[in-house]
Amino acid sequence: MSANYFDEPVAATYDDDVSAMFAPAAVEPAVEFLAGLAGDRPALELAVGTGRLALPLSRRGVRVCGIDLSAAMLERLRAKPGADAIEVTVGDMTSSRVEGRFGLVYLVFNTISNLLSQDSQVACFRNAAAHLEPGGFFVVELTVPALQRLPPGETHHVFRHDDHHLGFDEYDVVTQQMWSHHHSFDGSAYRSVSVPFRYAWPAELDLMARLAGMDLVERWADWDRGPFTAESPSHVSVWQLPS
The missing domain is CATH 2.60.40 (Immunoglobulin-like)
Incomplete structure (x- = not known):
């Protein structure tokens, strides 16, 4: 079981502490990017938290499910308008399963780094791949180690x-x-x-994806699809499960 660093009291102030990430400038490009990959297929958010992206993505017409280790974070999500459309599961994103297959699985805002070993990060990739239908996409947003x-x-x-x-x-x-x-x-x-993290380079994530049977299809500096370069402080990477 992964460690939970987002229970009370962190969950109580989470939305305020990262309020800039809830601004339209941060949310809308991400939702547009994810909605385009999902199309008319359902999406699964690993570490769904308080619903920063799941709720607006659901309002776009995408059926969204979520997994999160923190019951306290999910309690905040359930209190928000539109939360009844999000099917949530309390569990570990390295192993918890949700019924069905998805066209999109995504994990954003550096959260894969909350898994503190290479083995647990590999398990997360494998769990994501296990939820995907053929041709489905796995998206990770992560900072580049500074x-x-x-x-x-x-x-x-x-x-x-x-x-x-x-x-x-x-x-x-x-x-x-x-x-x-x-x-x-x-x-x-x-x-x-x-809060502890395990940082990983993009090339290491690509190998994790290959071990899970997925291939890299896109890598960008941000949700607006800016070019990823040696100076990029973060990346949005997309792997695909072959058809």
């Missing part, structure tokens, strides 16, 4: 520093483990959260 920003011998990279939030990543380049540290101040109280 190791080029680390001087030799350094292990920490600050990605945000202002009066309300100090955020920095800590890397172990031997084990591919990293920790994202957040120290925030809301005007009256301080809060500290540290």
Whole structure:
């Protein structure tokens, strides 16, 4: 069983903490991209969370199911308008199964990095492939490891520093483990959260896909299909189960 880092109290403030990801500029390109791949086929979101993409994708007419390890996150999803159209399962995205086959399985916002071993990430790819119908697509959105920003011998990279939030990543380049540290101040109280991740390179994900019987068909820098280059801080990758 994977570790759950998104139970209470993280779930209670999740939508506010990542409010920028709920803005139309972040949501609409992703929904347009995913809806185009799904077509008239159902979609399955791994780590569906509070429904940031599942709900608007459902409103586009795509039948959406979701799996999430956190019952607290799913509780927030169920409280939102339109949630009755989303079939959700509490479970591990490496092993939990949903009945039926899907034209699209997707995993966004760096969440595959919450699986802390290569074996668990490989299992996630295999579970995604097991849910796909022939010709179906698996989509992953993930940051590219920021190791080029680390001087030799350094292990920490600050990605945000202002009066309300100090955020920095800590890397172990031997084990591919990293920790994202957040120290925030809301005007009256301080809060500290540290979440572990396992980072992976695009080429490593391609091999995981091949082990699961899928082939890379697209890789972009973002949901708007910007070119993926050596300077891209993230990627949206699409693998397909052969017909």
